Each structure stands twice: as structure tokens, then as C-alpha cells.
Amino acid sequence: xxxxxxxxxxxxxxxxxxxxxxxxxxxxxxxxxxxxxxxxxxxxxxxxxxxxxxxxxxxxxxxxxxxxxxxxxxxxxxxxxxxxxxxxxxxxxxxxxxxxxxxxxxxxxxxxxxxxxxxxxxxxxxxxxxxxxxxxxxxxxxxxxxxxxxxxxxxxxxxxxxxxxxxxxxxxxxxxxxxxxxxxxxxxxxxxxxxxxxxxxxxxxxxxxxxxxxxxxxxxxxxxxxxxxxxxxxxxxxxxxxxxxxxxxxxxxxxxxxxxxxxxxxxxxxxxxxxxxxxxxxxxxxxxxxxxxxxxxxxxxxxxxxxxxxxxxxxxxxxxxxxxxxxxxxxxxxxxxxxxxxxxxxxxxxxxxxxxxxxxxxxxxxxxxxxxxxxxxxxxxxxxxxxxxxxxxxxxxxxxxxxxxxxxxxxxxxxxxxxxxxxxxx
Ligand SMILES: Cc1ncc(COP(=O)(O)O)c(C=O)c1O
Ligand SMILES: Nc1c(O)cccc1C(=O)C[C@H](N)C(=O)O
Numbered sequence: 487x488x489x490x491x492x493x494x495x496x497x498x499x500x501x502x503x504x505x506x507x508x509x510x511x512x513x514x515x516x517x518x519x520x521x522x523x524x525x526x527x528x529x530x531x532x533x534x535x536x537x538x539x540x541x542x543x544x545x546x547x548x549x550x551x552x553x554x555x556x557x558x559x560x561x562x563x564x565x566x567x568x569x570x571x572x573x574x575x576x577x578x579x580x581x582x583x584x585x586x587x588x589x590x591x592x593x594x595x596x597x598x599x600x601x602x603x604x605x606x607x608x609x610x611x612x613x614x615x616x617x618x619x620x621x622x623x624x625x626x627x628x629x630x631x632x633x634x635x636x637x638x639x640x641x642x643x644x645x646x647x648x649x650x651x652x653x654x655x656x657x658x659x660x661x662x663x664x665x666x667x668x669x670x671x672x673x674x675x676x677x678x679x680x681x682x683x684x685x686x687x688x689x690x691x692x693x694x695x696x697x698x699x700x701x702x703x704x705x706x707x708x709x710x711x712x713x714x715x716x717x718x719x720x721x722x723x724x725x726x727x728x729x730x731x732x733x734x735x736x737x738x739x740x741x742x743x744x745x746x747x748x749x750x751x752x753x754x755x756x757x758x759x760x761x762x763x764x765x766x767x768x769x770x771x772x773x774x775x776x777x778x779x780x781x782x783x784x785x786x787x788x789x790x791x792x793x794x795x796x797x798x799x800x801x802x803x804x805x806x807x808x809x810x811x812x813x814x815x816x817x818x819x820x821x822x823x824x825x826x827x828x829x830x831x832x833x834x835x836x837x838x839x840x841x842x843x844x845x846x847x848x849x850x851x852x853x854x855x856x857x858x859x860x861x862x863x864x865x866x867x868x869x870x871x872x873x874x875x876x877x878x879x880x881x882x883x884x885x886x887x888x889x890x891x892x893x894x895x896x897x898x899x900x901x902x903x904x905x906x907x908x909x910x911x912x
Pocket of ligand 1: 587588589590616618619668672697699700720733
């Protein structure tokens with residue numbers, strides 16, 4: 487698809503008719519509103535619902551025996567889900583474990599991989615990072631007795647939207663011990679060149695880890711092949727596993743055997759755990775970075791969600807996602823020209839994540855008007871409307887409709903009746 491594609495509803499309908507993923511839309515509970523917020527919380531699928539109900543049934547019927555019996559013994563469930571997730575990030579089964587949450591996993595990985603020694607004390611992040619990553623890194627530094635003002639380097643953005651890879655590489659000095667970067671920036675949707683950054687970090691003897699929240703399930707990765715040291719992500723966005731579902735982490739196998747910074751009895755080798763020994767014998771896989779009892783009820787939906795990713799490769803999802811965001815951007819360029827909008831995400835396929843990031847001075851009020859008109863976007867301060875068409879359940883026709891509705895809102899100025907103040911959860 488390119489700028490020369492016809493930007494009509496009929497063309498959108500043709501694209502939907504040819505879409506080989508079309509049947510997956512029926513797998514989801516669609517809302518009465520047109521949903522464009524799957525990059526914050528993915529919709530519920532019938533399979534995720536079923537796997538939660540199955541887990542409840544297993545608890546009801548098996549009691550404590552559920553740890554080792556039933557269709558999916560709970561004691562091995564985090565490993566099983568890790569194995570099912572591995573293809574999403576280009577890793578082997580043992581390199582991924584479903585555990586903790588994004589923030590907890592960053593704490594675990596920073597506690598494991600950040601060892602300031604001599605001159606190498608600094609951590610490099612960016613000034614456009616999601617706040618939780620910065621807070622976690624700051625607190626990890628303080629635990630080492632270091633001042634984050636001095637030791638946490640946040641690479642500056644040249645335009646407030648994007649971070650240039652060259653600028654990150656320039657920050658890789660011999661004082662840096664670790665880089666922690668987003669795969670995709672949560673506001674502008676910029677996809678960083680993970681392979682290039684990893685190679686550059688390793689040439690300089692620096693470890694590198696990624697926050698994959700805004701890419702996993704939407705964009706293929708080859709973490710093992712690229713040699714990424716570690717990564718962590720949530721499963722409630724493009725993986726559609728529900729609010730507060732358990733997160734995931736990846737550790738490259740070259741690091742297997744590293745002592746977990748935050749140990750607990752679930753770090754243990756599985757067959758040793760119930761020896762109850764006071765000397766930890768940590769397992770030789772990503773499983774070592776688990777801490778305590780898995781949150782089974784929040785792991786359960788992942789089984790159903792990940793089944794769909796076993797059937798549809800993330801490469802296929804990415805192809806459709808790029809088609810949807812391209813179509814949306816082309817429509818925006820034509821239909822919303824001269825209305826004060828700027829597309830803030832990169833245009834190129836290899837630099838663009840899963841959502842379109844639209845800037846406007848009236849972004850807050852426009853988001854409210856969109857919700858009133860039956861479209862769910864989200865707002866990110868100070869001026870961004872994020873629109874995420876999701877390959878599993880968004881159609882090209884919906885993309886077409888959403889831009890038409892946005893155009894009507896702008897022409898009728900219906901956003902003006904709303905207060906220019908964000909909601910508590912925007
Ligand atoms: C890039 C990024 N990191 C982390 C988080 C959140 O972390 P947690 O799942 O621990 O709340 C989000 C979204 O909430 C995010 O977009
Ligand atoms: N994690 C969230 C939450 O607990 C409440 C509301 C929204 C979220 C989100 O995921 C926000 C999302 N990470 C973002 O990119 O802004």
C-alpha cells in the first residue's frame with residue numbers, strides 16, 4: 487500500500503475481504519465502541535476467558551494437587567508459557583519465563599545485571615522512557631549508594647518525539663555499565679534499531695536490555711540472534727492477556743547461571759525446590775529470575791492468548807499492522823490536512839511501531855470527543871492522541887471510519903464543549 491492507494495471505504499472493504507487474519511476478529515469480545523487502544527490494554531478473547539475459567543475449575547476440582555496434576559500443572563505453568571512466548575521474541579524456550587510484571591522484572595534484571603565497578607558505573611536510558619523504567623533504575627542505583635543524577639544518563643531527544651540511535655551510541659562511553667532502552671517508545675511509537683544498538687553496546691563491553699511492552703505481540707524480534715542480554719515486557723497490550731496479567735522476561739543463554747539479584751525459592755532448580763535447602767541451587771535458565779509463587783489466576787489468560795500466536799506468526803501480524811497504520815496515516819494526511827495535526831511517529835516501516843501518534847494542541851478535548859463519538863483512543867501528555875489498530879481484531883474499514891469521525895469532530899468543532907483537563911487514567 488502507498489500514498490497512491492485509493493483512500494475509499496470500498497477499498498478498505500476490499501482489503502478486509504482479502505485479509506487472511508479476518509476470522510480472528512470473531513475470537514475477541516468487541517466493544518460497542520471502535521477500539522483503538524490495544525497498545526494500552528488488548529481486548530479480551532474468548533480463549534483467554536476460557537483458560538481463566540479452566541484454571542478456576544482446576545482449583546475447584548484439584549485443590550493443592552493442581553500443582554502437579556491436571557491438564558496444565560501449575561508448578562510448570564510459567565515455563566510452559568515461556569516456551570509458548572519464545573517465538574514472539576526470537577528466543578529459545580529456556581530463555582523466556584512468564585513471571586512478575588514489567589517493573590518487577592526490570593528490578594530483578596537490573597539487580598542481576600547492573601554491577602557498577604570502578605569507572606563503569608553509569609546506566610544509559612532515554613529522556614522519553616516510560617516513567618516506571620526510570621524510577622526502577624533510579625532506585626537500583628540508590629541501592630548501590632550511587633546518585634542517579636550523576637549515574638543515570640538519559641539520552642536527549644532532538645525533537646521531543648524520537649531518539650536517534652547515533653545519540654544513544656554516542657552515550658556509550660567507558661563509564662557505562664548497562665543500557666536499558668525501550669524497543670518502541672510509548673508516545674511516538676518509534677521502533678529502535680535493536681540489532682544495531684546491541685552490536686554497538688557489545689563492541690564497547692556494555693550490557694544491554696530492552697523494555698518490550700510496546701512491541702511484543704506486534705513486532706517480531708530476534709533477541710537471541712542479536713545477542714540482546716535481557717528483555718522484559720507486559721502481556722496486557724498486544725498479547726491480550728488482560729489487565730494486570732503476569733509479565734515476561736528473556737535472558738540470553740550466555741548468561742544462564744548468573745545469580746539472580748533478587749532470589750526466591752522459585753529461582754530454584756525445579757527438582758531441588760522442595761528439598762527446602764537453605765542454599766539456593768538456581769536453575770540454569772530464565773526460570774532462575776522468578777522469585778515466588780506464580781500468580782496463577784493472572785497467568786491463566788495467557789494460555790488462551792498465546793494459543794492464537796501459535797497459529798498466527800508475529801511476522802504475519804506485523805505485516806497487517808504495518809498495512810493498517812500506513813492506511814491510517816495516508817487517510818490522516820489527506821482527510822485531516824490543515825486541521826492542526828502532526829503525525830509524530832516515524833513514517834518508515836522499519837522505524838514504526840504498532841500505533842499512530844497524532845499530535846494536536848487540543849489533543850485532550852479531541853480524545854474526549856472521540857470517545858463520545860464511539861471511538862476509544864488514548865491521550866498522552868502533553869498533546870498526543872494514540873491510535874492503535876490491532877492486527878488480530880481491527881479492520882481497514884474501522885480505520886477508514888475512525889478518520890472520517892475524527893474529521894467530522896474537527897469540522898464541527900464538537901471537541902470544544904469538553905474541559906481541557908485529562909482524566910485520572912488518560
Ligand atoms: C514501556 C512501558 N513500560 C512499563 C509499563 C508499565 O509497567 P507495569 O506493567 O509494571 O505497570 C508500561 C505501561 O504501563 C509501558 O508502556
Ligand atoms: N499499565 C497501565 C495501567 O496499569 C493503567 C492504565 C494504563 C496502563 C498502560 O499500560 C499504559 C501504557 N503502558 C502506555 O503506554 O501509556
